Amino acid sequence: RIVMIVNLHTLFTASILLASNVAAADRIKVAVVPGIAVNLDAARVDALSQDMAEGLSAELEIDAVGGLEVRRQLPAEGLPPDCVTTPACTADVAKRTGAQQLLFVVMVDSGAGGAVQIDTTWVEPSTGHSASRPPIDLTSTIDVDAKAKFEAAATRLLPDAPVKKQGGDGTPMVVQPPMVGGVPRHFTTVSYATG
Numbered sequence: 001r002i003v004m005i006v007n008l009h010t011l012f013t014a015s016i017l018l019a020s021n022v023a024a025a026d027r028i029k030v031a032v033v034p035g036i037a038v039n040l041d042a043a044r045v046d047a048l049s050q051d052m053a054e055g056l057s058a059e060l061e062i063d064a065v066g067g068l069e070v071r072r073q074l075p076a077e078g079l080p081p082d083c084v085t086t087p088a089c090t091a092d093v094a095k096r097t098g099a100q101q102l103l104f105v106v107m108v109d110s111g112a113g114g115a116v117q118i119d120t121t122w123v124e125p126s127t128g129h130s131a132s133r134p135p136i137d138l139t140s141t142i143d144v145d146a147k148a149k150f151e152a153a154a155t156r157l158l159p160d161a162p163v164k165k166q167g168g169d170g171t172p173m174v175v176q177p178p179m180v181g182g183v184p185r186h187f188t189t190v191s192y193a194t195g
Contacts, residue, residue: 030056030158031099032066033074036081039109040116046071048116048138048146049105055150061162065097073097084121087128094125103133103157115139120157133157 032049034042050067057064073096083089084104093102106119120133136153138146155163 027061027063028101028161029063029065029097029099030101030103030161031070031093031097032056032064033070033079033093033097033102033104034107035079035084035104036106038107039111040107042071045107048107048118051146052103052105052118052150055147056154056158056161058147059151059154059164060158061164062158065099070097084123084130087125090123090125090130100124100126101158122158 030053032053034045034049037045040048046067049070053064053066056062074093079093080086080089083093090102094100102123102125104121104123108117108119109115110117116138118136118138120136121130122133123130134153134156136149138149154161
């Protein structure tokens with residue numbers, strides 16, 4: 001009998017792990033790809049790209065990558081300026097980054113106290129679809145301010161991506177089991193069988 005209970009517990013645990021892996025596999029991966037940068041060095045472009053990826057991931061049910069992680073996967077000589085309009089180039093970037101969708105970003109420092117305008121083009125290489133997205137104006141490039149702007153613009157940048165469920169105060173909801181004495185309450189297969 002104990003062997004049967006242990007096997008049921010193992011089967012139950014394996015099915016939960018499989019279901020969570022399938023759910024994670026259903027999430028689309030989006031890469032924030034640095035394109036043209038005017039009056040900004042590569043380190044600042046990478047930092048803003050990383051902030052954008054984090055802002056998108058905070059608001060949407062996606063896996064977003066950006067910054068140095070993406071730059072390392074791109075060709076050492078950089079991307080051609082017309083990559084966003086060249087299907088072979090966008091397909092190569094998608095293959096290198098492992099992403100299903102790409103956000104090509106153009107960043108321009110206007111020189112007015114660190115203000116940066118970011119123009120974004122969304123591309124789905126598998127279908128060949130692309131669309132320009134509304135520009136984002138950063139009056140300050142301080143990380144906290146930039147992330148907040150990117151979070152606010154997430155649904156405009158990726159309007160088809162599912163939005164994370166929000167709590168009453170606007171924060172993403174995290175579902176956890178009730179806590180009793182600091183320990184999560186849950187029933188295992190063994191406790192069901194014992195009961």
